[in-house]
Amino acid sequence: METEFVRWLRDRVPTHSSLLLGPGDDAAILQWQHDANCVVTTDLLTDQVDFDVQVTPLEKVGRKALAVNLSDLAAMAAKPVAIVISLALPRHQALKTAQQIYEGLLPLASEWAVAVAGGDTNCWNGPLAISVTAIGQVTAAGVLRRDGAVAGDQILVTGEFGGSILGKHLDFNPRVSEALYIRKQFEVHAGMDVSDGLSLDLFRMMTESGCGAELDLAAIPIADAAHELAKSTDFVKTPLQHALADGEDFELVIALPPAEAERLLAQPPDSVPVTRIGHCTEQPGLYGVDDSGQRAKLSPAGYTH
């Protein structure tokens, strides 16, 4: 099956200026221009954990497998260069499954000019699993790490949060160009992408940075989907709780000095709103302040692996 699949794929993988040697040899060769450092990340998506093969269209699974990796590169402010893809395919309709996954993945690869450098494909008796590894380059502006936030920094986010499971988790736009723009134009102390939940991921960033955060709860941008989800589940959680804990928002959360935050709020990227949601504190942990001025400790909540 793999031979037939590779033949099918060879006609569809676009040539890429950085791909000196593509699939077909023992490994791919990427032209590495300049002395840029290399950023590498990998994400594994598995059936019944990250998608449900019975209901999720395979094209969307393929798109997501790439998009989560692009979101990780964005979280480092790295320029995407290439990916490799491992597919563990159930034997039934293995070729069709592989083709549908690539049909979802390839348009996103083209959109970001990412070289599809290679992969490995196994048929087996297990469920569907997809592992994508993405390679990027550090730009002249530098990287975006989690550990540089300091007390007094303002905390800004792109986009809206919560209710991603209703659709966005499959269709989100990784914030690659936004991250590159922000890193280039502003002094940013720390940043990451929100995959496991806004409060949990922000807590991780604060912990790595050795500080804490106070959130202006009324300022958290809540997605319509979070309201919808809260309503459809009889408000077991409020929309705000969904926004703080659902995860798979794949938005950026960044910490930057107040003057730089003001500048960014005045000159946001064209593609997505940027909102100030709080600031970094000397005191570790997360605190929330509601619109009556009440301050309370927030438990970091989200998806723990």
Place this chain on the structure above:
Amino acid sequence: METEFVRWLRDRVPTHSSLLLGPGDDAAILQWQHDANCVVTTDLLTDQVDFDVQVTPLEKVGRKALAVNLSDLAAMAAKPVAIVISLALPRHQALKTAQQIYEGLLPLASEWAVAVAGGDTNCWNGPLAISVTAIGQVTAAGVLRRDGAVAGDQILVTGEFGGSILGKHLDFNPRVSEALYIRKQFEVHAGMDVSDGLSLDLFRMMTESGCGAELDLAAIPIADAAHELAKSTDFVKTPLQHALADGEDFELVIALPPAEAERLLAQPPDSVPVTRIGHCTEQPGLYGVDDSGQRAKLSPAGYTH
């Protein structure tokens, strides 16, 4: 489970001079020295296909997951730099499974000074799957591709072939230093590693190169394990047939001009014998000549995915 595992792993992953930022952020950063091009390869190992979780020690599975990737980098004559690892773990004893896999993998990573740059770990209801992506650098000597052999080139191999399933498929030494030595010291037209079977992989190399090969069948170095396997299976296949088709030998097969072949045979690497097994021909396809001088077409045989 992943949080606990990452904590366990952080204490065990050695620091590495090229690893500017290791596991824990959204992605790893590798220092990319010089303007070397980047070589990337990925291999997926799955339960019941590449190993049997009931009988194969998990440390050996982990070692193999890295070793097959190092063999691919060797096949390109690339210097290993870093790896990332995706693990799909059955829920039962997931942490212990992950630890045993890494305990097999880490010593080999240290042996080759490969940075363990990151990974992703999912628990699920499926069987065990491991995907490793390896990143290497092209050296000043250049890469080793499959498509450069020409008629008249001599065909040389490292080591012995056949019967790998009796043990070598888990314990083999990837021919990294041998490939770097050979590429640096000799003019080599083409090369690859033998993973699917000597005759099948050589056929692929010849096809990519636009030529064929004639093998001196009496010269093929047959492993003791191939004799053993032939005997234990009542000679359904001869030892030579095992050597030509078993695969997972992870030896190098290379094509080089006659004078360079002579030089290499006179100055082989210290670690492994090098044997001349035939030469490249204008005529496509594979032919074998036995010790009576009889010439017959050989069907490429091996593991087809």
